[in-house]
Amino acid sequence: MKVDTTTLSLLDSKYDGYLEGELVDEFIQDFGIHFAAGHWCAGEFFDRFCPVGYNSNDPSFDDSIVAQIERVSKAGISGIEFHEKVFIDSAYQKDPSFIASVKDALEVNKIVATNMNMNTWTDPKWKYGGVTHPDSKVRMECIQLCLQGVEIAKEVGCVSCNLWPGSDGWDYHFEVDYGKRLSWYIEGCTEIAAKCDQLGLKFGTEPKQKEPREGNMIVNTVAKAALVAKEVNKNLGKTVMGVVIDYGHEQMVGNTPADSLYMLKRVGVPIANFHINGAKFNSNDEDRIAGTDDIWRLVEFCYAAVDTSYDGWFGEDQFTYRTEQVRSMRLSLEFFANCMKKALKIYARKPVLDSAMSTGDAANTIEVVKKIIYNG
Numbered sequence: 001m002k003v004d005t006t007t008l009s010l011l012d013s014k015y016d017g018y019l020e021g022e023l024v025d026e027f028i029q030d031f032g033i034h035f036a037a038g039h040w041c042a043g044e045f046f047d048r049f050c051p052v053g054y055n056s057n058d059p060s061f062d063d064s065i066v067a068q069i070e071r072v073s074k075a076g077i078s079g080i081e082f083h084e085k086v087f088i089d090s091a092y093q094k095d096p097s098f099i100a101s102v103k104d105a106l107e108v109n110k111i112v113a114t115n116m117n118m119n120t121w122t123d124p125k126w127k128y129g130g131v132t133h134p135d136s137k138v139r140m141e142c143i144q145l146c147l148q149g150v151e152i153a154k155e156v157g158c159v160s161c162n163l164w165p166g167s168d169g170w171d172y173h174f175e176v177d178y179g180k181r182l183s184w185y186i187e188g189c190t191e192i193a194a195k196c197d198q199l200g201l202k203f204g205t206e207p208k209q210k211e212p213r214e215g216n217m218i219v220n221t222v223a224k225a226a227l228v229a230k231e232v233n234k235n236l237g238k239t240v241m242g243v244v245i246d247y248g249h250e251q252m253v254g255n256t257p258a259d260s261l262y263m264l265k266r267v268g269v270p271i272a273n274f275h276i277n278g279a280k281f282n283s284n285d286e287d288r289i290a291g292t293d294d295i296w297r298l299v300e301f302c303y304a305a306v307d308t309s310y311d312g313w314f315g316e317d318q319f320t321y322r323t324e325q326v327r328s329m330r331l332s333l334e335f336f337a338n339c340m341k342k343a344l345k346i347y348a349r350k351p352v353l354d355s356a357m358s359t360g361d362a363a364n365t366i367e368v369v370k371k372i373i374y375n376g
């Protein structure tokens, strides 16, 4: 991000007041904020209550990847995340002509590919797990799938890869040998991280408390994901693997997102990517429009990103079932920009905040930030 005296001076002039319309785009550009959306945010939404899809009664709705790229562009967003599944056929073979057509669409719409997510859950073969499947043959197939995903990421032009292990975890007590599963997860991530390192890509794993696994997923917290990353990096003899933090997953587990950022920095684990959205404590993953929940938490998260020198992408990971895709993506961008602006205004007063923090009295820190949180 571009955070210096010149850009910070714009906060109380050009960017004073609520940011809307073109001012949002100019703010994102002036501060060098890398903002993306997952391709799925721009497509059809399915859930178990409407498995045919919430747009399936609209014959004009185009769910193709090219149409999704166009919608991301219409929302004024400059980056897009993919799943590797988008680029492979039913036999798990990558399709070079399709990769070429997506690259063309990205160029036409002036959008860059940012992060490649590995899909290891939608095929029933992963029902008992992906990289931690109890059958070693299936485990190896899953790792191979991820390694191919890393290659596709490089071809498409991504800068990072993410393993959100949707099928890895448990639903019941005594279902799995926890230690064995964790070892398999570390072994699988070591292979994927090595491939990412070889191709010059960042790699992270995205923790989530539960869903689709209803006991826990294999990496349920940022701290456990960091532990996995540290073990993987120990295996590789260098720092390669990091964590992908999903803002909504942090709400699900009751974490303070800002705390996770400082914790990762302290233990030397990089952040490979961010997912932003809205969710509540202990809920299933809501993936609602970012910035529609607790503003204090989101502003503090943005402040932590600036203060810990995060320079990667913020990518929308949302499933806005009942609101139109372009409008929903745009609203998330708008709310995020407004919260980031508040964070930057606080950052411009960092010495004052640090001084208030040193007193140990929360009332002193609240006095420093209150007007910015409410009116800034």
Ligand SMILES: [Fe+2]
Pocket (backbone or CB within 6 Å): 206, 246, 275, 317
């Ligand atoms: Fe996510």
